[in-house]
Amino acid sequence: MKQIIAANWKMHKTAVETTEYCRAIRQMEADFEGVEVLICPPFTALSAAAIALEASSIKLGAQNMHWESQGARTGEVSANMLLEFGVEYVIIGHSERRHLMGEDDSQVRRKLEAALDNGLKPVLCVGETEAEREQGITKKVIEKQLSGALEDQDPHKLSGLVLAYEPVWAIGTGKAASVEDAQEAAVLIRSYLKDKLGAKLAESTRILYGGSVKAENIGSFTVLPSVHGALVGGASLEVESFSSLIQAARKAVIT
Ligand code: 13P
Numbered sequence: 001m002k003q004i005i006a007a008n009w010k011m012h013k014t015a016v017e018t019t020e021y022c023r024a025i026r027q028m029e030a031d032f033e034g035v036e037v038l039i040c041p042p043f044t045a046l047s048a049a050a051i052a053l054e055a056s057s058i059k060l061g062a063q064n065m066h067w068e069s070q071g072a073r074t075g076e077v078s079a080n081m082l083l084e085f086g087v088e089y090v091i092i093g094h095s096e097r098r099h100l101m102g103e104d105d106s107q108v109r110r111k112l113e114a115a116l117d118n119g120l121k122p123v124l125c126v127g128e129t130e131a132e133r134e135q136g137i138t139k140k141v142i143e144k145q146l147s148g149a150l151e152d153q154d155p156h157k158l159s160g161l162v163l164a165y166e167p168v169w170a171i172g173t174g175k176a177a178s179v180e181d182a183q184e185a186a187v188l189i190r191s192y193l194k195d196k197l198g199a200k201l202a203e204s205t206r207i208l209y210g211g212s213v214k215a216e217n218i219g220s221f222t223v224l225p226s227v228h229g230a231l232v233g234g235a236s237l238e239v240e241s242f243s244s245l246i247q248a249a250r251k252a253v254i255t
C-alpha cells in the first residue's frame with residue numbers, strides 16, 4: 001500500500017504564502033516517488049494551492065466540510081465547493097474540531113457520509129486525550145469514535161477511507177506517541193474494521209499516525225506494518241522540513 005504523508009496546515013498560511021510554498025515544493029516532487037503527498041491548506045488558500053499545484057502529483061485536501069450541499073449554514077463549506085478546486089481528500093473529525101469546536105460523533109458521521117457520497121476521500125481522525133489515557137480508557141474512546149462514524153456503513157462505499165490515529169496529547173506538544181502505542185492503536189483500528197466491516201476493507205484501509213511527527217521520528221512509524229503514513233501539523237509548515245520528512249518516510253519503507 002502506498003503511504004500517505006499529509007500536511008495539515010490548520011489555521012496557517014495566507015493565499016500568497018500558499019502559492020510560494022506550493023511552487024517551491026513541487027520543484028522537489030521528483031523525489032517523492034512512491035509516496036502520496038497531500039496538502040490540506042485552509043479553505044481560503046485552496047484556490048491558490050490548486051493553481052500552484054496544477055498538473056502536479058501533489059494532492060489537495062480540505063481540513064473540514066459541512067454535510068449539507070448548500071443552504072443557510074453561515075460560515076460553512078460544502079463538498080461540492082471543495083470539489084471545484086480539485087480537492088480529493090477531506091479531514092473529518094480532527095481532535096481540534098471535536099474538542100475546540102464541540103463536534104460530536106453524529107456530526108462526524110454525517111460529514112463522513114457526505115464526503116463519500118460526493119466522491120471525496122475522508123481522513124477520519126480518532127484519538128484519546130491525556131486524561132482518557134491516564135484513566136485507561138484509550139481503547140474504549142477509539143472504539144466509540146470508530147463506531148460513531150462507521151458502524152453499519154456499507155463497506156463498499158468506504159473504499160476511499162483513510163484513518164488517522166492522533167492522540168490528542170501528542171498533537172503540537174513535541175511528545176510523539178511511542179512506536180508501541182502507535183502500533184497498538186493501529187492494530188485496534190484494523191481489527192475494528194475487520195470485525196465490523198469485513199477483512200477486505202480492513203486490509204485495504206490505510207491508517208496514518210499523527211502527533212508531533214517530524215523527519216527524525218517519521219521512519220519509526222512508517223516501518224510499522226499497520227501504519228501507512230502520517231498526518232503532519234507543525235513540521236509541514238516549512239517546505240524544507242516537510243520535504244525532509246517525506247524523504248525520511250520513503251527511506252524507512254524502502255530500506
Ligand atoms: P503536529 O504535527 O503539529 O503535532 O499536529 C498533528 C496534527 O494535528 C495533524 O493533524
